[in-house]
Amino acid sequence: FDHGAQYFTIRDGRFRAALETAQADRVIEPWTGALATLPDGNLAALSGGDTTRYVGSPSMNALAKAMAAGLDIQTDAPVEAISGTAGKWFLKIGDRREGPFDWLVLAAPAPQSALLLPDEFTHHGALAKTRMNACFTLMIRQTEDAKLPFAAARVDDPVIGWISRNNSKPERPDEPCLVVNATAKWSDDHLEEPLEDVRRTMLEALQRYIPISPSEAEAATIHRWRYANVDRPAGQAFLLDDVSQLAACGDWCIAGRVEAAFLSAAALGDALKQIVKVAP
Template identity: 35%
Template structure:
């Protein structure tokens, strides 16, 4: 296998994967990203739906983010200067959202990168020339290294044939699911607050149309609690929608009007556990992992993880092999 670390494949083009890609490219790396989604967003996705009242946008993944560390605060400041983010006081004094949708910052980060959208990576294959990625369209590569910017469970499945230590760390992490309902109404609902905190079945509810930069008809995002989502993970979508609507109506103490549109989405991997590392890198296998599952369930953690892994790879490029192979981590 070549000792170069110039050609790098990143599986997952969400915030963590794109943060890693940007730093690697700035250091001279040649990066190719792969993502099974139709477009950028990941768990910062925004879904736009055509209705009789016009187009409605729903932030159906992460509802907002905070910025506490210097690196991410600087990045958010850049997003603000480019009109990609704004504060959302209804969710708290430190809450931010993307403009005009939550996916806007991720979409901007993806521009200029080579991303194969709608591409499922089924397996990693290592040969004398490096790593190749097996997809339904065939093999891609060779690459000198592979980064997995995926939920822990998906990363573990790809890692299993190749690196026992990385696989064990990914397999030890568990990501909570989340059922989400998106609904638009022809009239404003009788609730004063634009956000509702966890209460039984409901883990979160937000008047999406009240976020900065939004508009259009009354639009709500309802997210089930992690425990309820886990218990009802395989329920039919309509059954889940009815249950969340009933819980929402109970919270409002009023029947809900018929929605103009209602859609249900299941996030099988929504909220990561809290870990103690930012990123993982195996010099022996030339495999790395980044994502919020390594440090904590926050958007900022995903960003920090991607940057941390890029630094590990850049350092590996600059070091000779006298240090010996091994598993590195950033904490």
């Protein structure tokens, strides 16, 4: 299941250039098929004209994995706290303390970066004014292909806003499966509700459009994203404080899109190259 970003588009020349190798290596591929609007059932092409919708292949994280190749990256290492002073920062990760680091760059969602960044970071105001929306994602394995006429659908419904047939994406297993996203408003309004209640309400909403058997409903799983969409971006491509030697970037600086996350990080990288001396 691709339970996070569903696809991405390329509008910026820098993003396009950065993806040339990934495209040639088929790490990303266009997602083709029909895009429906429900409940009216109108159909349009998912990709074509100015809008090609790309997906990672064979899964959405393929692109990030390709970009990370050869880099020293630790995963499953949540940073719990930052301590130290400018030029000598330490990270608390479980019972480990890592550092000292000259600079720290945080790329977590704005509310999580705000909690971690020390008080001396001068851009706490910009972090605080950023607003992100939640999103609930429902994942369903279908025992039989419902032979839907679309690969994905935008839904005009108070509860759910998006349905995609994940197996319609390139290089995915053939077994039919659906990914359903709740709307940003409904997700925010029900953020702290028990997940079982959320799951049941989303299944009821889905059945207004697609028949789901009791066994499919029983096995459906739910994921809560606390920070999924960007409601109000920071309005600056990145936040950099060269006195404390702390910086932050992410999609929330610009817009809630994969391309925006790339552009924020790329712009911050350019700025850091001007001020940080990297040992030869």
